[in-house]
Amino acid sequence: MLKNTLSFIRSSYSSTAFSVKEKLKAKAWQLHEYGDTSNLRLDYSRLPVIRKPNEVLVQVEAASVNPIDLYMLGGYGQTLFQIPRNFELEFPLILGRDFAGTVISTGHGVSKIKVGDPVYGFVPLHKPGSFAEVVLSDACHLQSRPKHLSPVQGASLVYSSMTAWSALFLFGNLLLKQKEGIRVLILGASGGVGTAAVQLLKSQNCVVYCTCAKYAVDLVYSLGSDCIFSYTDPDYEKNVELETR
Numbered sequence: 001m002l003k004n005t006l007s008f009i010r011s012s013y014s015s016t017a018f019s020v021k022e023k024l025k026a027k028a029w030q031l032h033e034y035g036d037t038s039n040l041r042l043d044y045s046r047l048p049v050i051r052k053p054n055e056v057l058v059q060v061e062a063a064s065v066n067p068i069d070l071y072m073l074g075g076y077g078q079t080l081f082q083i084p085r086n087f088e089l090e091f092p093l094i095l096g097r098d099f100a101g102t103v104i105s106t107g108h109g110v111s112k113i114k115v116g117d118p119v120y121g122f123v124p125l126h127k128p129g130s131f132a133e134v135v136l137s138d139a140c141h142l143q144s145r146p147k148h149l150s151p152v153q154g155a156s157l158v159y160s161s162m163t164a165w166s167a168l169f170l171f172g173n174l175l176l177k178q179k180e181g182i183r184v185l186i187l188g189a190s191g192g193v194g195t196a197a198v199q200l201l202k203s204q205n206c207v208v209y210c211t212c213a214k215y216a217v218d219l220v221y222s223l224g225s226d227c228i229f230s231y232t233d234p235d236y237e238k239n240v241e242l243e244t245r
Helices: 002-012 067-073 151-155 158-171 192-203 214-222 236-243
Strands: 025-031 040-046 055-063 098-106 118-122 134-138 142-144 183-186 207-212 227-230
Touching: 055 118, 055 151, 098 134, 098 151, 098 158, 118 151, 118 158, 158 192, 183 192, 192 207, 192 214, 207 214, 207 236, 214 227, 227 236
Parallel strands: 183 207, 207 227
Antiparallel strands: 025 040, 055 098, 055 134, 098 118, 118 142
């Protein structure tokens, strides 16, 4: 059934394909109660439907797992996220924020992205997520995916990079400062947010100090870090203090 559904969508490439939306379904990892990964079920769910002019329907080729997904799995935000959902049914809940895939339909207000385009993007926390074969996203949350980026690479970029950018430029006030020559210490620079932070800072000509495990030193240096401290070094804290004075 799924194969026929997706074939139908590809052949139509328009919102008219969803006039029989009640009959169209796609698979998704669904959560029917909070708990752990044992509560996830791979099952059919109703295919998302474009209801606003700026919405885009994407066939998912890759999706990434973020810490927020694991928190939400255990019930994090269950009250707060219901507010922007207008208190619609909470379950089944589909997790997943980042994704990459191919556009299969667009609202009439979307002009920069067209059907068949490879894209990558994210879904807000209160929306049905990307751990599914098809996801609905706002056009402003999507970007055309360059040919040199694989779907897996594209799906790993957005949420961690946005987290890094927000921490540095909004909460860290770097938007309001002369950035060239500013010294910044990144703790845990080899993770998803850390690697994004290094590259964002170097693009602004900042001096970047990093901490990471020994096995990740080469990786972090390759991103442009100016100085790296291994947190497994017995003199780690002393070295950081001396170098960053």
